[in-house]
Amino acid sequence: MMQMKEYKEVPQDAPPAAPGDNSKSPEPWMSIPVGSNCPQGLEYLTVLDQLLVSQKIEKLELLTGFEAANRFKVKNSLGQNVYSAYEESNCCTRNCLGPARPFEMKILDNFQNEVFHLTRPFRCDALCCFPSCLNILEVSAPPGQVIGTVEQECTFLRPKFVIKNTFGDVVLRIEGPLCPWKCFSDTNMKVFSVNNEQIGKITKQWSGLGRELFTDADYFSVTFPLSLDVRMKALLLAAVFLIDIMYYEH
Structure with missing residues (x-):
């Protein structure tokens, strides 16, 4: 478990930049809710039912065509930063x-502490229905303490994923459209409970057109019930990153 003495405190309105972030002007960050009993760093999720995820456009990719490590900002519906995320x-x-x-x-809070960690092993997507080729993302919060996984299901028609808790039980399902690539419109993937009730998307x-054609920097939103356990909210956010890399990185 992460110890309190390891948790750095810096001014709320001036967080240090994430690795490779050269932005000069600080953006507003969401204040930490108090009185919540959950893994440290996930307190923000207790009062949210929507997260907005934006991927940073990398100038190196535009100039050279080489794929750079992904970086994201995660905001609430008011436009306040909740987390930043960067790929290693x-x-x-x-x-x-x-x-x-x-x-x-790594997903960082506004104090630049890593609040949860994602691990995705190599997967050969040419043989998608072999168990060893199905995509899986392990999520730890705090880092080192696994809270669950996001796992791809074998399907030839539409994208499907299951979210499992730390005991390996299926707690949520994600189902996408027949074609996850649409032009000039949004693409929705539905989130279902174990009772097959849609609870989010x-x-x-x-x-x-320009951003879609010439970059792989994407925008996502994820909605869920306000009362949903914060660990499940964190797993749904993690699913966004896996879906982005699987279907929208080109």
Whole structure:
């Protein structure tokens, strides 16, 4: 477990930049809710029913065509920063293996503490229904303490995923449309409970012709019940990153 003494405190309105972030003007960050009993760093999720995820456009990709490590901002519906996220992978795997590459991803709060961690092993997407080829993303919050996984299901028609808790039980399901690639419109993936009731959705938002054609920087939103356990909310956010790399990185 992360100890309190390891949790750094810096001014709320001036968080240090994430690795590789050269932005000069600080953006507003969401205040930490108090009185919540949950893993440290997930307190923000107790009062949210929607998250907005935007991927940073990498100038290196535009100039050279080489795939750079992904970086994201996660905001609430008011436009306040909740988390920042960045991928840890090497240049060779990103450009040789593409969406099948293994990677780690760190999700940071406004104090630049890593609040949860994602691990995705290499998966060969050419043989998608072999158990060893199905995509899986392990989520730890705090880092080192697994809270669950996002796992791809074998299907030839539409994208499907299950979200499992730390005991391996299926707690949520995600089902996408027959074609997850749409032009000039948003793409919705529905989130279902174990009782097959739709409780939310993950939306890949159409970001404009230029951004879609010439970059792999995408916009997403994810909605869920306010009362949903924060660990499940964190797993749904993690699912956004896996879906982005699997279907929208090009």
